[in-house]
Amino acid sequence: MEKKEYIALIEENGMIVERMLSRIHQYPSQSVGYSRQQLMVLVDLMTVGRSKLKEIAHRQGMPTPNLCIMFRKLESDGLVVRTVDDQDRRNTWYALTPHGKKITNQFKEGVFNTITEFCKYLSAADEKKLTECLYNINKILKQMEEINA
Numbered sequence: 416m417e418k419k420e421y422i423a424l425i426e427e428n429g430m431i432v433e434r435m436l437s438r439i440h441q442y443p444s445q446s447v448g449y450s451r452q453q454l455m456v457l458v459d460l461m462t463v464g465r466s467k468l469k470e471i472a473h474r475q476g477m478p479t480p481n482l483c484i485m486f487r488k489l490e491s492d493g494l495v496v497r498t499v500d501d502q503d504r505r506n507t508w509y510a511l512t513p514h515g516k517k518i519t520n521q522f523k524e525g526v527f528n529t530i531t532e533f534c535k536y537l538s539a540a541d542e543k544k545l546t547e548c549l550y551n552i553n554k555i556l557k558q559m560e561e562i563n564a
Contacts, residue, residue, distance in 0.1 A: 439533065443525025447518050452477075453485060457494060457511065457519040465510040494518055 440451045447454070452475075459474055460466060468486070472479045486509060489495045494515035500506035511519065537545065 435533070439526055439529045442529050443522045446525055447521050449518070449522075453489060454519070454522045456482070456485060457489070457515055458523065460495065460509065460511050461516065461519045461523075465508050467506055467508060471509065489515070 437451070440454070444451050444454050449457075456471060456475060459471060463470075463474070466474075468479055468482060472482045475482065486495060486497065490497055493512055495509050496512050498508045498510070500508060534542065
């Protein structure tokens with residue numbers, strides 16, 4: 416297989432996955448009342464834990480000022496808490512509150528249910544093949560991410 420072929424497949428699969436994720440996240444995000452982007456930041460915090468603004472911005476691929484504005488809203492809604500680092504007052508840490516964890520879990524449950532609904536017509540054989548492929552893709556993408564970090 417030529418490089419051009421797998422690059423084209425990565426691009427095509429990326430677009431398909433992006434369209435699916437947009438549809439998958441659309442329904443649960445509407446039910447909890449926050450945008451997909453806001454919810455993905457909450458999921459990031461739940462996954463990684465307490466983080467600095469720059470770290471979150473890097474992981475989410477968004478400008479720090481935009482994230483700062485988003486955090487003002489999330490903080491005023493009681494979903495995140497902001498604390499200043501006692502050792503270095505220039506650093507600010509963000510973490511989920513118990514209410515933020517509740518909203519994030521509701522969103523994740525909604526995503527799980529939506530994906531389950533999307534996949535209900537897969538045969539057991541196709542489900543097994545897809546799972547194996549996704550494990551392999553995940554492993555390779557993590558390697559690529561580490562090398563290019």
